[in-house]
Amino acid sequence: MRRPLVPFVAVPLFALALAACNDGNAHTENRAQPPARAVVVETVKFVARTPERSFVGSVRPRIESDLGFRVAGKIAERLVQQGQAVTRGQALARLDPTDLALQKEQAEAELAAAQINLNTSEAQDKRSLDLRRSGWATQAAVDQQLARTADARGRLDRAKRALELAVNQLAYSTLVSDVDGVVTATLAEPGQVVASGTPVVRVARAGEREAVVAVPEALIERVRTGQASVSLWSNANRRYEAKLREFAASADPATRTFQARFTIQNADDGVVIGMTATVTVGEPASARVARLPISALYSEGRGPSVFLVDEASGDLTLRPVAVEGYEGRDVLVSGGIADGDKVVALGVHKLDASQKVRVVEVRS
Known part of the structure; x- marks a missing residue:
């Protein structure tokens, strides 16, 4: 008699069913761990809410005088050149006596x-x-x-008295410097006949140096109330404290700007007349904020938040933030994050805090 074959057929079927279950579990695990999502992040950096404004100008002396003869006559000789240092009482030019x-x-x-x-x-x-x-x-x-x-x-x-006057006039035929300083311009040449008071030599008085800049009318109040510093193009790494000394009462008719003169504090020999200078003006007590793109904000009805990224692990953290205001395409964040944090800048509404991400671009 032949034995029944049913038990031997059931064993392969059970093995096939078990393999199918294992494959199903494997697919379930793959669906539970999706691949890391690529994100663009921006580095948080707190700065003054009102940015500093810079104006380019030049270094000038505080006092610069045009010197001329007190009597008329023909210039016999000019004794100094432009850029020459002079001392008090030094002869600058002479008339034919x-x-x-x-x-x-x-x-x-x-x-x-x-x-x-x-x-x-x-x-x-x-x-x-x-x-x-x-x-x-x-x-x-x-x-x-x-x-x-x-x-x-x-x-x-x-x-x-007539003799005293004649003696004085003869003495006036020699133009002398009444201060220590530097010759910044020569305005007449030997052989030229000049009237009394005609400028012959321009002398900058030694001492205080100033940075002279042109200010547009939209920034008048900021320049008047802000804290200023001066840097030279010849040494951009060195900054000098500056103080507004003079602000023009009316605008230049051609440029419609106002001239401002800033006294350079503790100016040393490196501050030379005629150098190009940059005057930077900032708010005296401006709040510090982080500027982020508006696309970095995430909201579920409980206030604005941002996603912080841990680059090492790829973890996301949803962090509530304090928004100070908006400017153009930027949001100004005053709290909730710190300098150096990495914030997701784009596509935040497609993210979930439980997701893993990978950073593909870091903006600073």
Whole structure:
């Protein structure tokens, strides 16, 4: 008799069913652990809410004077060049002194004649008084003589003043510096005939240095109230504290900007007149915020949040944040995150805090 084959057929079927169950479990595990999602992150950096504004200008002296002769004449020689350092009392230029010397000699001659005239008149006074005591002259004649003597004395005084004036004018034929400083411009050349007061040499007084910039009218209040610093193009890493000293009362008619002069504090020898300078003005007490793209905000009705990324593990953390305001495409965050945090910048509404992510781009 033949044995039944049913038990032997059931064993393969059971094995097939068990294999099918194992495959199903494997597919379930794969669906439970989806691949890491690629994200773009931005590095958090807190800065002043009101950004600093910079203005390009030049270094100028606080006091710069155009010097000229106090008398008219022909320039005989110019003794300094542009950029030369000068000291107080140093000669800068000279006029032809011929005419001024003649005027001095004329004044000396007038003084000598006035002195002789006074001496003669005083001698005549003595004789008139003697004659009056002897009865040979009237009192009227004596009074007339005394009046002539007083006039001669006044003429002598005028002659002395005229000589002093002539001496001074001769001295004015030499233009001298009245301060220590630097020649910043030469405005006349030898052989040129100049009038009294015509600028010949420009001298910058040694001492304070200033940065002069042009300010648009939209930034007037910020420049007046902000904290300023100055850096030079020759040494951009060095910053000098600065203080607004002068602000123009009216705008330049051509550029419609206002000139501002900032005193450079503790200026050293590296601050040279004519250098290009950058004046940076910031708010004295501006709140610090982090600027993030609006696309980084995530909201489920419980306030704004952002997703923080741990680059090492790929984990996400949903973090509530305090929003200070909005500017254009940026959101200003004042709290809830810290410098250096990595925040997902795009596609946050497609993320879940339980997901794993991988960073494909980091913006700073």
